[in-house]
Amino acid sequence: MTLRIRLLLMIGVSMLLLWGGVAIWMLHDLEREMQRTLDQRLEMSAHMVAGLMSQNPAAWDGRAGKAGVSTLSVPEAVKGLACQVSLRGEVIARTPDAAPEAIAMAGIGFADRELKGEHWRSYTLDKLGLRVTTADRLTERNTLLRNVMVAAIVPFIVALIGSLMVLWFGVGNGLRPLERLRQVLASRTPDALTPIQNAPMSRDLLPLVDTLNHLLARMSETFSRERRFTSDAAHELRTPLTAIKTHLQVARITHGQEAAVAMDYAEEGVARLQRTLSQLLTLSQVEGAFSWEDGHLAEANEVAHLAMRDAAPDAPERIELDSDASGAVLALPQALAVTALRNLLENALRHSPAKNSVRLEVRHGPDTISFSVCDRGPGLGDDELALAIQRFWRRRGSGRGSGLGLSIVAAIAERFGGSFELLQRSDGGLEAKLTLPRKKQLPSN
Template sequence: MTLRLRLLLMIGVSMLLLWGGVAIWMLHGLEQEMQRTLDQRLEMSAHMVAGLMSQNPAAWNGRSGKAGVSTLSMPDTVKGLACQVSLRGEVIASTPGAAPQAIDHVGPGFVNREIRGEHWRSYTLDKLGLRVTTSDRLSERSTLLRNVMVAAVVPFVVALLGSLMVLWFGVGSGLRPLERLRQVLARRTPDSLTPIENAPMARDLQPLVNTLNHLLARVSETFSRERRFTSDAAHELRTPLTAIKIHLQVARITHGKEAEVAMDYAEEGVARLQHSLSQLLTLSQVEGTVSWEDGRIAEANEVALLAMRDAAPEAPERIELDSDASGAELALPQALAVTALRNLLENALRHSPANNSIRLEVRRRPDTVRFSVCDRGPGLSDEALVLAKQRFWRRGSGRGSGLGLSIVAAIAERFGGSFELLQRPEGGLEAKLTLPRKKQLDAN
């Protein structure tokens, strides 16, 4: 079903229900008002006849016998009306067609009766010894009411149908800008991610066009980032693969100590390649839509201890821990929190002198936990501090994959935290990783 037809049906059904209810209410009120008006006519007719008779009492005082035959002819439009005047049970005057049964056992007021197979609505008035009865044929009332209802309903139905037709063309005209936007998008090629020109668009479509432009900008940025990522990854992986290939060739053509050294270098290259692939996989999962819910509670101190164990399994004394965040739970999976902190510790250990230790501070705040890693390395320039978070960036010909800090930044961004590198006045770097805490802890 098209949007145009759906809108027409929704609005048309709403109009039909609304105006149908109004019409039923109006017709019900009209029927009651007509019945009341016709009853008033009967009552007024009886009072008028009684008033005329009372003005000439000589015409009926002491009268006996039967009523004379009326010489009046009744038009077709009033054949549904009848009137009888009686004195002491004797009809002394009546309209043509009026039956004497109309006054039999009839008390004052309104009553519905069946006379000669027809249903009548009668009103009887007793005044000055006279009894005046006026009657309406109910079939005539029904015909009158039906004609009035038809006269009221037909214009309503015509107006409703006309409104639906106007609405059909109006909805089509209103959706025309949206159709033009669809045509603009349909003419685009898959790699066309430039913003949509919104000058000729309707003002109501500006928010939609702006949202589409923001989406196209984000998609374009994602594509560019992925292309750079693919290119950098291919370059970074080609280097260790080439080195492994060379060392294996050397091991094949040599023997003894030289072959062992070549195999050691090849094994080191494999380890480096494996580490790079692991970092690449982690980064792609963090920046993607993969769910990391592992069911483990990320407690700040436990995260710090696990990261220290992984970063320096052979020299744990090189890391000094200072923490006041016991019991603080983090609002992210434990595996990612450990990965981010481990990368910071590995980076600090790699660039600090072998005989120097690094310091890990864990500070608890109302909504966050801050991990600060301080080293005593050579530090970085202001320009290098900006580049350090980029993928595959390494200082000089340093070892490592160049992905550790970019993974830390990606984890912090995904879960609403922050990551910054600062130059320490006394030398070295301070890496600050701020991660959110679980909100339910604040209510306890």
């Protein structure tokens, strides 16, 4: 169903219900007023006849007891209206439609009765022995009421149909700018991410066009970043694959110690390739739509110990732990917290002399928990600090690592509302500070 038809149906049904309710209310009141008016006509007719007769009672008294009844002629246009006058129980005048036996049974006031298959509404007035009865045939009443209702309903129906036609063209005209925008979007190529020109657009569509332009800008930035990521990943994966292939070829054509060394180098290349792929998978999950809501939340000190164990399984003494966050729980999955902290520790251990230790400080606040990893390596320059968290960036001359560790740390911090920064230490080395959100504690009763 198109938007035009949906709007027309919504507005049309609303108008039909609203005006239909008003019409039913109006017709109900109209019927009641007409019945009341016709009853007043009967009553006024009876009073008028009685008043006229009372002006000359001697003339009518002389008719009492004489044979014959005066029949009043009624024009053809008022057929269905009957009247009968009786004096002291004797009928002295009546219209052709009046039935003496039925009217004689009528009580004072209004009454409904059926005569020869027809329904009548009558009014009887008794005053000083003079009895006047007027009656309406209900068939004529219903016909009159039906004609009045038709006269009221037909203009309403015509107006409703006309309104729907005006709505059809009005909605179509109102949606024309949106149709032009649709045509503009449909004519664009899949790789066209330039902003939409909003100069000829309707003022009402400017917020939509601005939102689309912001979306296109974000998509362009995302595609550019992914293209760079794909290019860098291909380059990084090509290097270990080429080395592995070369070492395997050397091992195939040599024997003894040279073949063993070549296999060791190939195995080292496989390990490097495996680690790079693992880091790429972690980064794609953190930056993508992967859901981590069901992950196990962990206590800060537990995260620190797990990261220390993974970063230095053979030399745990190289890492000094200073923590005051006992019992503090992180508001993110344990696996991601351990991954981020392990990357920081591995990076610090890799660039620190073997005889020097790395210091890990864990501090807790009301809403956050911070992990500070301090090393005694050569540190980084100001320009290098800005480049350090970019993917696949490594200091010139350093062939170790995949260049993804700090990028993963920054992505995890951004994903869960934390922060990550690299600081140059005054006494040499680098401080990597990771701040993560803390799980809120429920107030105790």
